[in-house]
Amino acid sequence: MNVKVKIRRFNPEKDRRPRWSEFRVDAQPTDRVLDVLQVIKENQDGTLTFRRSCAHGVCGSDAMVINGRNRLACKVLVKDVGRSIVIEPLRGLPVIKDLTVDMEPFWRQYKSIKPFLINEDDPPYMERLQSPEARARFDDTTKCILCAACTTSCPSFWADASYVGPAAIVQAHRWIFDDRDQGAQVRLAILADGNGVWKCRTIYNCTEACPRDIEITRAIREVTRAIVTGEVS
Amino acid sequence: MSKLARVTLPSALRYRGGWPYVSWLLHRISGIGIVFFVGMHVVAAFFLYAVQGVAGDIANALTTFYESTPMQVFILFAVLYHAMHGLRLVILDMFPRLWEYNREAMWVQWALFLPMFLLPAALMIMEVTI
Ligand code: FES
Numbered sequence: 001m002n003v004k005v006k007i008r009r010f011n012p013e014k015d016r017r018p019r020w021s022e023f024r025v026d027a028q029p030t031d032r033v034l035d036v037l038q039v040i041k042e043n044q045d046g047t048l049t050f051r052r053s054c055a056h057g058v059c060g061s062d063a064m065v066i067n068g069r070n071r072l073a074c075k076v077l078v079k080d081v082g083r084s085i086v087i088e089p090l091r092g093l094p095v096i097k098d099l100t101v102d103m104e105p106f107w108r109q110y111k112s113i114k115p116f117l118i119n120e121d122d123p124p125y126m127e128r129l130q131s132p133e134a135r136a137r138f139d140d141t142t143k144c145i146l147c148a149a150c151t152t153s154c155p156s157f158w159a160d161a162s163y164v165g166p167a168a169i170v171q172a173h174r175w176i177f178d179d180r181d182q183g184a185q186v187r188l189a190i191l192a193d194g195n196g197v198w199k200c201r202t203i204y205n206c207t208e209a210c211p212r213d214i215e216i217t218r219a220i221r222e223v224t225r226a227i228v229t230g231e232v233s
Numbered sequence: 234m235s236k237l238a239r240v241t242l243p244s245a246l247r248y249r250g251g252w253p254y255v256s257w258l259l260h261r262i263s264g265i266g267i268v269f270f271v272g273m274h275v276v277a278a279f280f281l282y283a284v285q286g287v288a289g290d291i292a293n294a295l296t297t298f299y300e301s302t303p304m305q306v307f308i309l310f311a312v313l314y315h316a317m318h319g320l321r322l323v324i325l326d327m328f329p330r331l332w333e334y335n336r337e338a339m340w341v342q343w344a345l346f347l348p349m350f351l352l353p354a355a356l357m358i359m360e361v362t363i
Contacts (some may be wrong), residue, residue: 219334222329
């Protein structure tokens with residue numbers, strides 16, 4: 001099937017403003033949008049720039065706006081988006097070139113919530129054991145691949161880049177509710193700040209955008225609850 | 234480079250977030266509408282009582298505007314919608330576990346909102362006085 005692909009381009013060396021390029025590609029309905037981009041880059045325009053790595057929805061590098069919604073190009077099939085595909089870079093992050101955005105602000109948000117195990121006890125001889133029930137408590141938020149689809153779909157983040165964003169809160173949730181970790185109160189204090197959970201307006205764009213189907217709004221509100229009650233349960 | 238990171242209003246409105254997003258946009262629009270409506274009252278009252286002379290005409294014009302049927306129907310919509318959407322969010326925020334029923338909660342919200350809005354709106358438009 002013949003698909004029309006419209007891509008929002010920006011080359012900092014030549015363009016003063018973003019522009020649109022249009023391509024026509026022969027694709028199978030079961031091809032992924034990432035395959036289509038790859039075909040364009042290989043056969044029609046070698047300068048087209050985008051990130052990809054695993055091509056299997058694991059590394060999180062190819063999140064982009066496909067037909068108006070944040071998705072992973074490697075997880076969306078052509079038959080699901082139709083014959084006319086419009087692709088733009090993620091909103092709210094500076095564009096480096098074409099579909100590649102500068103993820104630095106996103107990583108800063110991520111680092112701010114201390115995304116690592118905090119445990120002052122001496123490490124045991126083997127690994128730190130955990131019951132299956134305790135592990136299940138934060139299972140959902142371990143699925144995050146840090147693709148930034150949620151944070152860049154959030155109107156609160158669009159309006160104010162200092163908001164820590166859904167992805168960072170999801171990551172914080174993953175550690176706060178882990179019973180091997182002792183840093184919950186530290187992270188809760190960070191997220192109780194004005195740029196933390198209170199900027200979430202329960203819009204659900206993040207939950208709709210997540211390619212891993214993480215219940216993001218729920219995670220954010222569980223963290224909020226922990227802040228309000230002071231209890232992590 | 235950072236200039237390109239700014240998300241403009243048209244670009245934000247073009248995002249296809251689905252029904253939850255549309256519903257939130259309506260929440261914001263109704264909120265701004267309420268502020269304008271109340272603001273008009275305040276301004277009209279100010280002109281009527283604080284400023285003498287020609288200002289009375291401005292006050293009358295404003296009063297005629299916000300007392301007109303379309304404006305009354307709009308404010309009914311704005312206040313009711315804003316309140317019901319807000320209540321849904323309060324409930325979902327307090328009980329994160331209910332997250333998965335957001336769709337259903339939206340249906341309930343509309344099911345309650347529509348009759349509460351449409352019936353009085355119809356009466357207002359047909360100018361039925363009780
Ligand atoms: S390329 Fe790795 S997630 Fe899509």
